[in-house]
Amino acid sequence: MAAPLLRFFGKVSRQLTQPWCSCRPFVRHVSSPAAGFAPLQTYSEEEDMMREAVKKYAQERITPFVSQMDENSTMEPEVIRSLFEQGLMGIEINPKYGGTGSSFFSSILVIEELAKVDPSISVLCDIQNTLINTLMVKLGTEEQKEKYLPRLASDMVGGGVFVYPRPALAAMLSSEDADGETRRSVHHQRIKDVDQQRRVRGMLGLAQGCFDHTVPYTKQRVQFGKRIFDFQAMQHQISHVATQLEAARLLTYNAARLREAGRPFIKEACMAKYFSSEVATLTTSKCIEWMGGVGFTKDYPIEKYYRDCKIGTIYEGTTNIQLSTIAKYIGQEYD
Numbered sequence: 001m002a003a004p005l006l007r008f009f010g011k012v013s014r015q016l017t018q019p020w021c022s023c024r025p026f027v028r029h030v031s032s033p034a035a036g037f038a039p040l041q042t043y044s045e046e047e048d049m050m051r052e053a054v055k056k057y058a059q060e061r062i063t064p065f066v067s068q069m070d071e072n073s074t075m076e077p078e079v080i081r082s083l084f085e086q087g088l089m090g091i092e093i094n095p096k097y098g099g100t101g102s103s104f105f106s107s108i109l110v111i112e113e114l115a116k117v118d119p120s121i122s123v124l125c126d127i128q129n130t131l132i133n134t135l136m137v138k139l140g141t142e143e144q145k146e147k148y149l150p151r152l153a154s155d156m157v158g159g160g161v162f163v164y165p166r167p168a169l170a171a172m173l174s175s176e177d178a179d180g181e182t183r184r185s186v187h188h189q190r191i192k193d194v195d196q197q198r199r200v201r202g203m204l205g206l207a208q209g210c211f212d213h214t215v216p217y218t219k220q221r222v223q224f225g226k227r228i229f230d231f232q233a234m235q236h237q238i239s240h241v242a243t244q245l246e247a248a249r250l251l252t253y254n255a256a257r258l259r260e261a262g263r264p265f266i267k268e269a270c271m272a273k274y275f276s277s278e279v280a281t282l283t284t285s286k287c288i289e290w291m292g293g294v295g296f297t298k299d300y301p302i303e304k305y306y307r308d309c310k311i312g313t314i315y316e317g318t319t320n321i322q323l324s325t326i327a328k329y330i331g332q333e334y335d
């Protein structure tokens, strides 16, 4: 599938880098026992392997379908099937139910890598793992777990999850299998604390993916006798966005690590959610500007990242609501 897509884009004038292909150099940071206080961007061996495997998988098996899925507004069944095949739809599910048995932090890394390639696919994977599976693991009866977890890990996409603020939090879960057949079985559950966990993820991968596509372009495009990357005004903007991205990553990873350590994380998760979604808005908007006219067109994936980012400041608590929650915690700290 990749070849026809690249051939199609090859006809586009002013094409300086290959659209829809990752351009980021490979950098590896693995934890070492002698590291002492390890930097936040340190991964366990398992996390590192998972991250690298997903990066490769996303490039090879999702990238070829991104443009087509966007054009047709449909998920490619082959992509959904491959997500299951790779064990990415049951990341934290215990292997006794057919899951991958990996960590919450690994799921954050997986979602980040998928979002770099296609934020829509990452949302599908994210909701399945961090909401639907978590809901079932935390609140399902043993009978429900035995019935649904193996399916959720192997061929059933959960959907239709709604969180109501009053009188108690509740969720409704219906499902669709990998071939798109909708199952009408619906569950109602009280979910007092699942809601909190969803916030620890962001628009980080989306913003990074967009940035990774754009910077190489600025290093190739020449205007007024110079690469546009070499104009100081451009460099300052690029550096500013890169710094925001780094800060968003550190906030996100810190919140995820706090959760894994069993420490309070809600304020930090709200900060990560708020900041990452604002950074994604900034990054995608700036990337379009840095690409000039072609950034606005569908010849490059930048405009799709720009469209996809907007939901980040709205769902799972709008930016205002994140800020209100952060303020609530700050208020308590100073009581």
Ligand SMILES: Cc1cc2nc3c(=O)[nH]c(=O)nc-3n(C[C@H](O)[C@H](O)[C@H](O)COP(=O)(O)OP(=O)(O)OC[C@H]3O[C@@H](n4cnc5c(N)ncnc54)[C@H](O)[C@@H]3O)c2cc1C
Pocket: 161, 162, 163, 164, 311, 314, 315, 316, 317, 318, 319, 320, 321, 324
């Ligand atoms: C694509 C998509 C997927 C979604 N998925 C889900 C899902 O899976 N589960 C689910 O439960 N919901 C989901 N939602 C709903 C989403 O969470 C809500 O749209 C979001 O919480 C905002 O609520 P609202 O649309 O009612 O906006 P409103 O509450 O009407 O807000 C409008 C504006 O007013 C501001 N505002 C409102 N109240 C306050 C306040 N007290 N203080 C300051 N500002 C305020 C908001 O910040 C916002 O800017 C989804 C929405 C979309 C668009």
